[in-house]
Amino acid sequence: MCNSFKNIRNSCLMAFILMLYLNVGAQDKVLVFPDKTSCVSGDTIWFSTCIISEKDNGKQVVQVQLDGLNNHHILKNLILCQNRFGEGYLVVPDSLSSGNYFIKSFIKYSEQEGLNIVARRPVFIYNRFDENIENVEKPGTESYSEFRSNNQLNVTTGKNSYNTRENVNVMIELPPELKESFSKLYITASFSDQRTERYSSEWIFSEYSGNELPTTVKQIIPDGVLITGKVTDKNNNNPVEGSTVLLSIADSVPYFDYCISDASGNFRFYLHEAFGKANLYIQALDDSVETKVSLNNDFINTKEEHAKEKTWLSADEKKTAKDIINASYFTRLFNNITSNSKSNFKIAKHFKYPFYGVATSRVYPDQFIDLPNFEEISRELLHGVLYRKNKNEVSIRLINNSLEELFKHEPLKLLNGIPVFDPEIFSGFGSNDIKYIDVVTDEKYFGDLKFNGVLAVFTADETLLPENTDGSKLFEYNCIQYPASWKLENKTTDPETNSPDFRQVYYRNTFENYTPMQSFSFITSDLTGKAAIRVVLITNEGNVYCNHKTIDIKCD
Amino acid sequence: MRLKFKLLIILSLLISASGIEAQEEGNPWNGLTTKSNFINYKIPGKLYFYQSFLRGSEFLYNDWNYGSLVLENGEKYDSLVLKVNTFLDELVVFNNRIGAHIQIDKNAVSEFQLNFKSGESVLFKKKYSEKIFKGYRYFQVLYEGKLNLIVWYKTEEQLTSNYRDALGMLRNSELLTKNNYYLELTNGEIIKFTPKRKSLASVFPENKKAIIKILRKNRNYLKNDGEIIRAVERIESEFNF
Numbered sequence: 001m002c003n004s005f006k007n008i009r010n011s012c013l014m015a016f017i018l019m020l021y022l023n024v025g026a027q028d029k030v031l032v033f034p035d036k037t038s039c040v041s042g043d044t045i046w047f048s049t050c051i052i053s054e055k056d057n058g059k060q061v062v063q064v065q066l067d068g069l070n071n072h073h074i075l076k077n078l079i080l081c082q083n084r085f086g087e088g089y090l091v092v093p094d095s096l097s098s099g100n101y102f103i104k105s106f107i108k109y110s111e112q113e114g115l116n117i118v119a120r121r122p123v124f125i126y127n128r129f130d131e132n133i134e135n136v137e138k139p140g141t142e143s144y145s146e147f148r149s150n151n152q153l154n155v156t157t158g159k160n161s162y163n164t165r166e167n168v169n170v171m172i173e174l175p176p177e178l179k180e181s182f183s184k185l186y187i188t189a190s191f192s193d194q195r196t197e198r199y200s201s202e203w204i205f206s207e208y209s210g211n212e213l214p215t216t217v218k219q220i221i222p223d224g225v226l227i228t229g230k231v232t233d234k235n236n237n238n239p240v241e242g243s244t245v246l247l248s249i250a251d252s253v254p255y256f257d258y259c260i261s262d263a264s265g266n267f268r269f270y271l272h273e274a275f276g277k278a279n280l281y282i283q284a285l286d287d288s289v290e291t292k293v294s295l296n297n298d299f300i301n302t303k304e305e306h307a308k309e310k311t312w313l314s315a316d317e318k319k320t321a322k323d324i325i326n327a328s329y330f331t332r333l334f335n336n337i338t339s340n341s342k343s344n345f346k347i348a349k350h351f352k353y354p355f356y357g358v359a360t361s362r363v364y365p366d367q368f369i370d371l372p373n374f375e376e377i378s379r380e381l382l383h384g385v386l387y388r389k390n391k392n393e394v395s396i397r398l399i400n401n402s403l404e405e406l407f408k409h410e411p412l413k414l415l416n417g418i419p420v421f422d423p424e425i426f427s428g429f430g431s432n433d434i435k436y437i438d439v440v441t442d443e444k445y446f447g448d449l450k451f452n453g454v455l456a457v458f459t460a461d462e463t464l465l466p467e468n469t470d471g472s473k474l475f476e477y478n479c480i481q482y483p484a485s486w487k488l489e490n491k492t493t494d495p496e497t498n499s500p501d502f503r504q505v506y507y508r509n510t511f512e513n514y515t516p517m518q519s520f521s522f523i524t525s526d527l528t529g530k531a532a533i534r535v536v537l538i539t540n541e542g543n544v545y546c547n548h549k550t551i552d553i554k555c556d
Numbered sequence: 557m558r559l560k561f562k563l564l565i566i567l568s569l570l571i572s573a574s575g576i577e578a579q580e581e582g583n584p585w586n587g588l589t590t591k592s593n594f595i596n597y598k599i600p601g602k603l604y605f606y607q608s609f610l611r612g613s614e615f616l617y618n619d620w621n622y623g624s625l626v627l628e629n630g631e632k633y634d635s636l637v638l639k640v641n642t643f644l645d646e647l648v649v650f651n652n653r654i655g656a657h658i659q660i661d662k663n664a665v666s667e668f669q670l671n672f673k674s675g676e677s678v679l680f681k682k683k684y685s686e687k688i689f690k691g692y693r694y695f696q697v698l699y700e701g702k703l704n705l706i707v708w709y710k711t712e713e714q715l716t717s718n719y720r721d722a723l724g725m726l727r728n729s730e731l732l733t734k735n736n737y738y739l740e741l742t743n744g745e746i747i748k749f750t751p752k753r754k755s756l757a758s759v760f761p762e763n764k765k766a767i768i769k770i771l772r773k774n775r776n777y778l779k780n781d782g783e784i785i786r787a788v789e790r791i792e793s794e795f796n797f
Contacts, residue, residue, distance in 0.1 A: 260590050260593055350630075353661075355598070356600070357602070357661045402603065443602060446600050447599060448588055448592035448653055449588075
């Protein structure tokens with residue numbers, strides 16, 4: 001690694017200074033600022049996002065997706081931005097082959113069509129098992145946005161060449177004319193892959209293509225997840241119109257919603273402030289056909305394909321690539337890699353009671369004498385519930401409180417919050433199997449759905465759900481990424497310690513207040529080569545100023 | 557024989573009418589169209605049943621009015637057909653897509669507004685008090701500032717001289733609606749007052765005399781909603797809350 005220091009030149013002090021001036025126009029853009037320009041498969045790319053828009057929308061969900069050069073979708077994350085800004089991360093799949101990729105970002109929901117565009121930021125990913133990378137394909141340079149150089153931000157360090165595990169003091173000088181319009185300052189310092197370093201200030205803007213997204217949704221608070229899907233005929237895959245599609249999420253206060261499929265079989269649901277991985281139970285009900293339900297992946301395509309250029313790596317570039325791959329390998333080997341992905345699902349609970357309202361009665365069977373089956377439980381404990389077994393056919397009817405007579409039809413039956421339509425499903429449940437039962441003896445409504453009373457059984461085993469079929473399925477769905485701070489403070493490293501330090505990112509921070517001279521420091525790792533200190537300043541008007549300084553790191 | 561046959565038919569009809577129907581399968585909500593789709597949280601409620609034949613009305617306004625509704629999660633529904641039942645203190649919506657009168661679940665409502673044909677509108681907000689009344693009530697907001705002037709309309713059954721109702725039945729009670737005025741202070745406390753100078757001034761014990769003096773000087777007798785609103789505005793401007 002020490003060999004790379006031979007190529008250090010003083011001219012790298014200010015590798016380039018760029019000002020990216022973005023005119024605030026009618027089109028809203030989302031810019032992503034990753035903490036590195038290249039990484040190894042399996043690594044995590046942290047990024048901050050900034051919405052360039054005429055108005056401050058308060059909360060706004062943006063989609064950040066990782067794509068191959070030709071619209072090949074790899075993964076996506078939804079980031080909740082507060083007052084135009086957000087932070088998040090992408091965990092790069094382990095199986096990706098070496099090559100150039102794009103981090104695409106765009107506003108997930110817009111009020112009007114055609115106002116949003118996709119911003120793309122190139123990133124190079126090395127496959128961790130690639131031992132000898134000879135050449136790479138990269139997007140043609142003709143499609144990149146042009147930037148004007150500017151000297152607005154001044155980045156200085158005590159010296160230009162540092163040893164491994166040495167403290168680096170950095171001073172950022174901000175121009176006084178930006179004091180009034182200052183909004184946010186992002187600073188990152190990381191090991192630099194010089195071949196890809198120019199990516200840190202390059203952007204490609206393009207329009208959406210296809211009808212998948214953006215989703216034009218009016219009158220919603222844009223802080224949630226729009227889940228879209230399709231109902232088809234199981235036998236011929238034709239779209240099914242008029243199917244009642246139910247969305248349920250099992251919980252102590254179960255979530256429930258419905259949508260009637262349109263002529264193309266499409267349906268959609270909106271989950272407010274839903275974070276993490278959700279287990280969505282979706283049922284498509286239709287009397288005339290056997291249904292099959294599927295969810296859309298909601299990736300977005302961009303219009304143009306990129307002209308690709310094949311470039312051959314120089315000996316130094318090959319060595320840097322090998323160093324980066326090895327560093328990632330050793331970091332995994334010596335450090336405990338903990339997953340950032342908090343997967344527990346959480347949704348904002350604005351309503352104290354479930355969708356069926358306050359239960360007329362709630363019964364805890366374990367507070368009574370042990371009863372062997374649901375027939376006994378309903379007879380002994382559930383007032384207003386008529387459970388009948390006639391020639392092996394079970395029926396359940398509830399009393400209608402208002403009319404003081406039995407409902408003529410089955411009530412809405414819920415098993416841990418999931419609607420079930422077979423009255424026999426509860427038959428085997430005894431007192432020990434049931435946590436509690438909610439009985440609602442009113443004609444209830446939820447939007448346009450009418451329920452002839454509600455019988456909700458919550459079992460002791462909370463994971464119990466109805467069986468999956470083609471028309472009723474449990475889906476895992478990634479909602480908004482849990483808010484995660486990308487802040488990475490300076491790490492104190494004992495110079496005498498024997499444990500290796502192969503950190504590639506040394507420092508990440510965000511500053512929300514204007515300070516003419518912003519200083520910070522970080523300690524270099526055992527990696528030798530070049531390190532980049534990148535500064536991004538965003539103004540209230542949506543102007544983005546970038547600067548960048550490269551320093552050398554060598555073995556002492 | 558004929559009699560036995562007739563009895564058998566009657567018996568079978570009775571059994572079929574009272575017996576449990578076979579379990580329905582498929583889609584119990586068959587027939588709904590995409591007009592039932594809303595991206596918002598759906599309005600929860602139960603079938604509205606209450607009907608009184610007493611003299612007077614259980615509704616604040618007898619006509620159905622268009623209005624808007626804001627749910628607890630901040631989502632808004634416009635162009636609803638609404639009525640306020642002040643006997644039950646409940647909001648009723650007419651759902652014309654399914655032809656049902658639905659009593660909206662109060663737990664899900666944050667506020668609603670009725671828009672009259674005249675162009676005027678009235679705003680109601682759900683408020684909670686532990687001290688004065690336990691639970692939630694719908695209040696009409698007469699004035700919103702640092703101090704909020706709110707009124708709770710309550711219809712009650714009261715004894716009266718005998719009369720015959722619309723069905724010809726003899727009755728001795730009727731429905732009467734009373735206006736109950738409250739002030740919501742800056743700390744969220746809700747205090748009841750009657751539309752009299754002393755009562756209003758008593759809400760602010762430290763400034764009671766001064767308030768009475770101001771109201772007297774302004775010749776404000778709190779005779780109607782307009783005068784009460786003006787009084788609250790004046791109190792708000794004169795004293796620092």
